[in-house]
Amino acid sequence: xxxxxxxxxxxxxxxxxxxxxxxxxxxxxxxxxxxxxxxxxxxxxxxxxxxxxxxxxxxxxxxxxxxxxxxxxxxxxxxxxxxxxxxxxxxxxxxxxxxxxxxxxxxxxxxxxxxxxxxxxxxxxxxxxxxxxxxxxxxxxxxxxxxxxxxxxxxxxxxxxxxxxxxxxxx
Numbered sequence: 001x002x003x004x005x006x007x008x009x010x011x012x013x014x015x016x017x018x019x020x021x022x023x024x025x026x027x028x029x030x031x032x033x034x035x036x037x038x039x040x041x042x043x044x045x046x047x048x049x050x051x052x053x054x055x056x057x058x059x060x061x062x063x064x065x066x067x068x069x070x071x072x073x074x075x076x077x078x079x080x081x082x083x084x085x086x087x088x089x090x091x092x093x094x095x096x097x098x099x100x101x102x103x104x105x106x107x108x109x110x111x112x113x114x115x116x117x118x119x120x121x122x123x124x125x126x127x128x129x130x131x132x133x134x135x136x137x138x139x140x141x142x143x144x145x146x147x148x149x150x151x152x153x154x155x156x157x158x159x160x161x162x163x164x165x166x167x168x169x170x171x
Contacts, residue, residue, distance in 0.1 A: 006035075008042045013128055014081040015055035019046040022129040055084055062088035073103060079121050079128075082142045082150065112157050116166060121150035 008027075012018035023043040030038030062070050069090035074080070076094045085092060093113070095103055105111035120139045122128045127140040142150040148161065153171040155162040 005045075006037055006040055008040045009045050009047045010042045012047055012049050012125065013079055013122060014125060015049055015051055015084045017046060017048050017052075018125060020044065020125075020129060022126050024129075028133075058085060058088050071107065073107075079119050079139075081122055081124055081128075082144065083124065086144055113155065114157055114162070116153045116155040116162060116170070117150060118152070120152050 010018060010020035010023065020042050021044070023041055025041040025043040026039040027041040029040045058070070058072055070088060071091045071093065072085055072089040073093045073095065074085065076096055082092065093103065093106060096118075102111070106113050120137060121142045122131075123140040123142045131139050137152055144150070148154065148156070151171070153167050
C-alpha cells in the first residue's frame with residue numbers, strides 16, 4: 001500500500017519475471033468491506049515467480065544434454081504458459097497429482113498416456129489477462145512447435161492426438 005499502491009500483484013502462469021501489461025484498470029474485483037478502495041488492478045506491476053529455478057534447471061539440463069532428448073515432467077494444478085518450457089524440452093508430460101509409479105509407467109512405456117486436459121492452456125499472459133471470467137473457453141490456446149493446440153480435452157497417446165468418444169463428448 002506504499003506509494004499509493006493497492007497491494008495487489010499479478011499472478012503469473014509462466015516461469016520468468018512478468019509485468020502485467022494488459023490487466024484491467026480499473027479492475028472488476030473490488031468491493032471488499034475490509035478494504036478502503038475498490039480498484040484491485042495490478043496493471044503495470046511486475047512479479048518474480050517462485051518457480052524461476054525450475055525453468056533454469058530445464059535450460060541448464062538442455063544445455064548439458066546437447067542433442068540428447070530432454071523429457072520434462074510438470075505437475076500442473078492450473079493452466080500454465082508452455083512457451084518457455086517447450087523450447088528446451090523434447091517431450092512434456094504433465095500430471096495433476098498422480099502417483100510417481102504412474103508417471104514411471106508412462107516414461108518406461110509400461111503404460112500408455114490417456115488423459116485429456118481439463119482446461120485450456122493459454123498461449124501467453126496477454127490472453128490470460130484479457131479473458132472474460134464468466135465466459136468458458138475464451139482463451140487463445142498455446143500451439144506447440146508440432147502444431148498441437150493445448151485446448152480443453154486435448155491429449156496424446158503413443159499413436160498421436162487422442163480423438164476418442166471423450167473428446168467428441170467434451171470438446
